[in-house]
Amino acid sequence: MxxxxxxxxxxxxxxxxxxxxxxxxxxxxxxxxxxxxxxxxxxxxxxxxxxxxxSLYIGQQSGFEFDNSVLSIGAIRNEDGSVSGITRIFGQQFDTTGVLGWSGPEGQERPRAFPAWTTIPxxxxxxxxxxxxxxxxxxxxxxxxxxxxxxxxxxxxxxxxxxxxxxxxxxxxxxxxxxxxxxxxxxxxxxxxxxxxxxxxxxxxxxxxxxxxxxxxxxxxxxxxxxxxxxxxxxxxxxxxxxxxxxxxxxxxxxxxxxxxxxxxxxxxxxxxxxxxxxxxxxxx
Amino acid sequence: MKRFSAGRRRFLTAGAAGAAGLTLAGCDVFDPLLRPNHPVRNAMSSANELTYSAQRALIGREALAKEFSESEIRQGMRPNGSTDPNNVEYMFLRQADFVLYRLQVDGLVDTPTSYSLEQLRNMPARTQITRHDCVEGWSCIAKWTGVPLAAILDEVGVQSNARYCVFHCYDIYSGGLSGGVPYYESIDMLDARHPQTILAYGMNDAALPVANGAPLRVRVERQLGYKMAKYIQRIKLVESFAQIHGGKGGYWEDHGYDWYAGI
Missing domain, CATH: 1.20.950.20 (Transmembrane di-heme cytochromes, Chain C)
Known part of the structure; x- marks a missing residue:
């Protein structure tokens, strides 16, 4: 058994x-x-x-007076005075506040594409x-x-x-x-x-x-x-x-x-x- | 065998915990090692000398940076760094359209000479449409017209112990407690004598605008933008730049950037 x-x-x-x-x-x-x-x-x-x-572009140069951007990360100020982190990929816009574009400890957020914990220094x-x-x-x-x-x-x-x-x-x-x-x-x-x-x-x-x-x-x-x-x-x-x-x-x-x-x-x-x-x-x- | 693998397991667990701790603590754990003059940072920055030697070995002395066609100039030249110097002497010269401007060329030369803008414009000129690459990552194509630096060096006669061309500029950066720090840059004699290294007074078929370095800026087409000093006041030939300002060969070099900017 x-x-x-x-x-x-x-x-x-x-x-x-x-x-x-x-x-x-x-x-x-x-x-x-x-x-x-x-x-x-x-x-x-x-x-x-x-x-x-x-920002990332297609071609030899970066378009400042024309648009050849495929990805960009930045911050914008909203109508109510608050700031949002915005990521644009192929013309599509995403709110990435807190991670991409606008991040940092509460009250000390700063405009930066990738947040402090992903960069060296x-x-x-x-x-x-x-x-x-x-x-x-x-x-x-x-x-x-x-x-x-x-x-x-x-x-x-x-x-x-x-x-x-x-x-x-x-x-x-x-x-x-x-x-x-x-x-x-x-x-x-x-x-x-x-x-x-x-x-x-x-x-x-x-x-x-x-x-x-x-x-x-x-x-x-x-x-x-x-x-x-x-x-x-x-x-x-x-x-x-x-x-x-x-x-x-x-x-x-x-x-x-x-x-x-x-x-x-x-x-x-x-x-x-x-x-x-x-x-x-x-x-x- | 069993004890061995238990020990190994402990080792692996400790390793995994350490790696997790590192990730959770964020990447500021490395910040102290990377501050100016820390031995770890200094050791890593020696990779720039390796890059310099490797590129000098790979690039032919006279190999030219790519030149573009007129149709590839699609926008104005993006200005960066100083765009409107507030140095009193500069503002005075600018007021009079740089008629009183003199470029000083001295140091280890046989005949220290000064040039008016008029004299420079009457020398044989070179025009090139090139791509300006900024250390930040962006690029912009523009047309530059100016005097080859080699022609000036031949006129003044460079002494054999001269190793670098140092460009002293009118624009002044705020330097904290020590007050203002003037912009300066340096290149080696090989880049100084390169056919595309010109003292540009013209841009996109017009006089060089103030935002882009009027009356005179240098083009060093095989390196990044910060090497291409604007608002040049004086060119000094030296054997070493160790005694000049921060001793690293340029304003940005004194602030942690590599002296060789071919990458």
């Missing part, structure tokens, strides 16, 4: 607890955590820099925002090259990033599994992981660096073709901001997946490299 009751439990435990494998190389883990620090500071100083001129200081932004920008670019070279040599890129034909065939099933929050722990990344990491590392990272460089008048002289690819300096600035939004979106989903797939196991694999896979995944990798 007791044996029969215990059996399903045993099966369950066995299914959850497979062997611990070595999953992440030192290069993957090192670059991952350097990027965590870099992207944190780049985002918060980027918003500081954006606050110095909180917390007060308005473009000069310092730039100093910190470019410092971490250099580290991000350096780490990107290290990662790319290491991943090319140790096979991470071929094995874990570029999806195979078989991966793509399993895409519908993988999407369905993720949608049901049913996660499997296999030796290699699943196809959605491969695609999302591939997009972030091989598309979004280079794009945000290159659009950043397109805003540099020095680089515009060194590589005049670059800014033309993006359709002008102000378009490059808009794309730079848009890629930031996509990376923040990736971050939110990434953290949610870590939590849902078992935070201790996933965090361990990113710190020590060791990862416990499901028991019978021998041929699923």
């Amino acid at each position: 007791s044996v029969a009751a215990g059996e399903p439990d045993d099966v369950q435990t066995h299914k959850a607890k497979g062997p611990v494998i070595k999953r992440q190389s030192i290069w993957t883990r090192l670059t991952h955590w350097v990027w965590v620090v870099c992207l944190f500071f780049l985002l918060l100083t980027g918003l500081q820099i954006f606050n110095a001129h909180p 917390s007060y308005q200081d473009l000069a310092t925002g730039r100093v910190v932004h470019f410092f971490f920008g250099w580290i991000l670019v350096g780490t990107m090259f290290v990662w790319f070279l290491a991943s090319l040599i140790n096979g991470h890129l071929r094995r874990d990033i570029v999806p195979t034909g078989r991966d793509l065939k399993s895409l519908p099933k993988d999407v369905a599994d993720h949608a049901r929050l049913r996660f499997t722990h296999t030796r290699h990344y699943n196809v959605l992981q491969k695609i999302s990491y591939g997009v972030v590392l091989l598309v979004l990272f280079p794009l945000i660096v290159l659009t950043g460089l397109s805003m540099s008048p020095g680089m515009n002289t060194a590589w005049p073709w670059l800014i033309e690819v993006f359709g002008g300096r102000q378009t490059a600035r808009t794309i730079h901001f848009g890629v930031m939004v996509l990376l923040v979106g990736f971050f939110v989903i990434h953290i949610a997946m870590v939590l849902l797939a078992g935070p201790l196991n996933t965090m361990r694999s990113m710190i020590t490299g060791k990862y416990r896979i499901d028991a019978e995944t021998g041929d699923r990798s």
Whole structure:
């Protein structure tokens, strides 16, 4: 009786607890955590820099006497004397008082695009925002090259990033599994992981660096073709901001997946490299 | 093994709690490290020297900033910074339409010289339609006419130990307790001799307006707007700018901005 009751439990435990494998190389883990620090500071100083001129445009120049703005954040005074934070996106106007345009402690609200808690430094200081932004920008670019070279040599890129034909065939099933929050722990990344990491590392990272460089008048002289690819300096600035939004979106989903797939196991694999896979995944990798 | 993973779990929990605390405390936790002259801030600002060297290596000496066509001038030139200096000497010169204005060129030169606006206008001129990029993030296209700075430097004869051109200006910024601080800027000799570096007295086919730096401003097309000093009074060739005002090579540099503004 007791044996029969215990059996399903045993099966369950066995299914959850497979062997611990070595999953992440030192290069993957090192670059991952350097990027965590870099992207944190780049985002918060980027918003500081954006606050110095909180409007985005399409084209070479900023329209002061014509309208080529796609996004702007500002404050307006209402008829009753109160002030509202206003965000305009493609001509649509939204009241964002308290967060975008007009924010601060009660009674000390100020006109500022992104609020103090989203910028470094917390007060308005473009000069310092730039100093910190470019410092971490250099580290991000350096780490990107290290990662790319290491991943090319140790096979991470071929094995874990570029999806195979078989991966793509399993895409519908993988999407369905993720949608049901049913996660499997296999030796290699699943196809959605491969695609999302591939997009972030091989598309979004280079794009945000290159659009950043397109805003540099020095680089515009060194590589005049670059800014033309993006359709002008102000378009490059808009794309730079848009890629930031996509990376923040990736971050939110990434953290949610870590939590849902078992935070201790996933965090361990990113710190020590060791990862416990499901028991019978021998041929699923 | 079990004890090991328990310890690891504690470590991870502590890490997560620390990260959450950091986020809740807001980003002002970094503010003290980033105040002027804090070693952390100073260490980070050395990245500007890396940017300077990297761009100097990538950009050809004479590589030109893009020039635009007439049709791309779609608006007036947006003025920024000082737009109406209230320095008494400047207001006096302006009253007489800058007829009495003299540009002083001195320092490490063979023949210190002064130029009237008339003399400058009679020298060979260069006109260029370029995009002005402000450090704040905006851009504006305008047409600039002026004397190449290289021509002036050749006339006065630059001594071999001169490394920087310092522009001293008429506009005065409020400097708190110490009173007013005049605007000044500096560029290296490579940018000073660049073909597009001109002392502009004309803008969009008219005399340079007061709001944009009349009677004379410099264009340094491969850098950001704050390098392009307006209301120039004097150009001084120096070996080092360490002894000038705050010692960082410019008014905004003394207030935390990078000296090299190619990015």
